[in-house]
Amino acid sequence: MTKLKTLAAGIALLMPPLVMSQELKTADEYRAALQDKFANPATLIADRGESLFKEKRGPKNASLEKCDFGKGPGVLKGAFAELPRYFKDTNKVEDLESRIVTCMVTLQGFTEAKIKAQPFGSQQFNRPNTDLEVLALYIALQSDGMKINPPLNHPKEKEARMVGEALFFTRHGPMDFSCATCHASDNKRIRLQELGNFMGNQKDAQKTMSTWPTYRVSHGMVRNMQHRMWDCMWQMRLPDVDYASPATIALISYLTDQARGASLDIPGIRR
Numbered sequence: 001m002t003k004l005k006t007l008a009a010g011i012a013l014l015m016p017p018l019v020m021s022q023e024l025k026t027a028d029e030y031r032a033a034l035q036d037k038f039a040n041p042a043t044l045i046a047d048r049g050e051s052l053f054k055e056k057r058g059p060k061n062a063s064l065e066k067c068d069f070g071k072g073p074g075v076l077k078g079a080f081a082e083l084p085r086y087f088k089d090t091n092k093v094e095d096l097e098s099r100i101v102t103c104m105v106t107l108q109g110f111t112e113a114k115i116k117a118q119p120f121g122s123q124q125f126n127r128p129n130t131d132l133e134v135l136a137l138y139i140a141l142q143s144d145g146m147k148i149n150p151p152l153n154h155p156k157e158k159e160a161r162m163v164g165e166a167l168f169f170t171r172h173g174p175m176d177f178s179c180a181t182c183h184a185s186d187n188k189r190i191r192l193q194e195l196g197n198f199m200g201n202q203k204d205a206q207k208t209m210s211t212w213p214t215y216r217v218s219h220g221m222v223r224n225m226q227h228r229m230w231d232c233m234w235q236m237r238l239p240d241v242d243y244a245s246p247a248t249i250a251l252i253s254y255l256t257d258q259a260r261g262a263s264l265d266i267p268g269i270r271r
Contacts, residue, residue, distance in 0.1 A: 040215055040267055040269050042137060045129055045215075045221075052131055058108030059110070060108050063107075064100075064135070066107060067099070067100075069083070069096070069099055069139065070087070076142035079139065080142065080143040081143040081150075081264060082150055082151060083099070084096075084157075084160065084252055084256065085157060086156045089106075092246075093159075093249055093250075094244075095244065095249050096136050097119075097136055097243070100139070101244055116244075119226070119227075120223075120227050121133060132224075133224055136224045136226075137267060140267075143266070144266045145264060146263065146264055147262065147263055148210060150260070160250045163253075164250035165254045167179070167251050168180055168183075168198075168251065175237050179198075183195055183199070184198065184199040185199075193271070196208050198255060206259040209225075210262040210268075211266065213225070214266075215267055215269045215270070217270065
């Protein structure tokens with residue numbers, strides 16, 4: 001699809017909530033209407049991500065084309081399908097977003113504090129998707145159709161997965177919630193949003209994890225899994241979690257392992 005066709009398709013979907021709310025009668029019909037992948041506005045945002053990835057920027061005037069996401073410097077195909085994973089250069093497990101931060105610091109010379117100062121776009125404050133969000137989408141898109149298969153060979157990879165599972169079941173905060181409160185049994189929902197069961201039904205975990213990064217129609221922008229972690233914790237009335245913190249990476253490691261074997265369908269699109 002050319003960029004012009006992509007633009008036309010994206011524009012057609014930029015204002016669906018009002019139109020669909022008038023024409024569609026059920027939530028299922030609304031969700032089904034969103035599944036036209038070629039009308040997904042995220043494809044426009046991915047184009048911006050590609051430009052940013054190849055552009056020389058930062059104090060070191062360098063691109064991200066030498067960043068190693070696990071397949072070797074500059075190799076993007078299949079890399080996202082095998083994240084999170086252990087990286088020897090940082091001696092820690094990193095997911096896609098934390099690895100982008102690492103490379104922006106080491107290759108381009110940005111400071112971590114500057115990168116993380118505003119990690120998410122905001123419709124409320126009229127801020128478009130951030131560099132981190134569009135870069136994550138572009139890089140993830142290079143693994144579209146591939147099987148989720150993060151390695152679990154290094155001790156730190158196994159540790160992250162185990163810590164993530166423990167965090168999934170840990171109750172905390174003023175509401176005494178855990179991730180499992182919403183995501184460990186069938187037939188739960190918040191308003192019209194069905195909640196996946198990540199314990200008893202592997203298909204639910206696969207359906208969720210295989211479609212992020214995703215375009216959120218209600219937000220008018222792309223969201224990645226780090227945003228999902230932050231938003232869930234915000235809804236649990238917890239303090240803001242640090243972007244790409246060990247806790248979020250551990251949770252993502254656990255959830256990704258639960259979704260192992262699913263084919264990535266990126267970019268996703270949700271209400």
